[in-house]
Amino acid sequence: MTENITVVGNVASEPRQAVSGAGATYTSFRLATDNRRYDRATGEWIDGTPNWFTIYVWRALGENALASVRTGDRVLISGRLRLRAWTDGDRRGTAAEIDADAMGPDLRWGTTTFHRARRLAAADPDEGIDVPPAPMALTDIEAPPVDAQDEPAASGAQAEQWAATATPF
Numbered sequence: 001m002t003e004n005i006t007v008v009g010n011v012a013s014e015p016r017q018a019v020s021g022a023g024a025t026y027t028s029f030r031l032a033t034d035n036r037r038y039d040r041a042t043g044e045w046i047d048g049t050p051n052w053f054t055i056y057v058w059r060a061l062g063e064n065a066l067a068s069v070r071t072g073d074r075v076l077i078s079g080r081l082r083l084r085a086w087t088d089g090d091r092r093g094t095a096a097e098i099d100a101d102a103m104g105p106d107l108r109w110g111t112t113t114f115h116r117a118r119r120l121a122a123a124d125p126d127e128g129i130d131v132p133p134a135p136m137a138l139t140d141i142e143a144p145p146v147d148a149q150d151e152p153a154a155s156g157a158q159a160e161q162w163a164a165t166a167t168p169f
Contacts, residue, residue, distance in 0.1 A: 005081040009033035011073045027062035057100045074106040
């Protein structure tokens with residue numbers, strides 16, 4: 001059974017990366033959702049029983065999740081719910097797993113800075129690895145080329161002036 005689901009909760013285990021039998025990389029971690037509610041009669045918050053999910057984040061999204069998420073982080077997960085029956089000797093139960101299609105931080109509890117990932121070239125687009133771009137400083141911008149036969153090379157002050165006025169994109 002698979003159903004679309006969106007959950008908000010806390011990352012309860014350190015994300016780990018693995019490779020499936022088919023060779024696709026994924027990141028997995030446990031997520032605990034809370035059922036805290038306000039009881040108007042007593043004027044107090046009541047903690048309910050948490051729901052536990054195993055989250056699977058595949059390929060490029062998994063690489064980004066591994067680089068971004070730590071235990072205790074509050075995140076939103078959107079994906080496909082899969083309920084799987086399991087047995088272990090005399091014990092048996094049902095595991096709730098989510099194959100994540102999208103995820104992000106819960107900004108109610110903090111702030112973040114987004115860095116767009118660059119795709120590295122690969123034969124299969126799903127096999128490329130996303131890496132955050134390195135911040136670019138003005139000193140990383142090169143001065144425009146100068147024709148060697150017409151003018152001497154630009155001085156350091158000229159290069160800084162050009163870098164300050166140049167559009168970096």
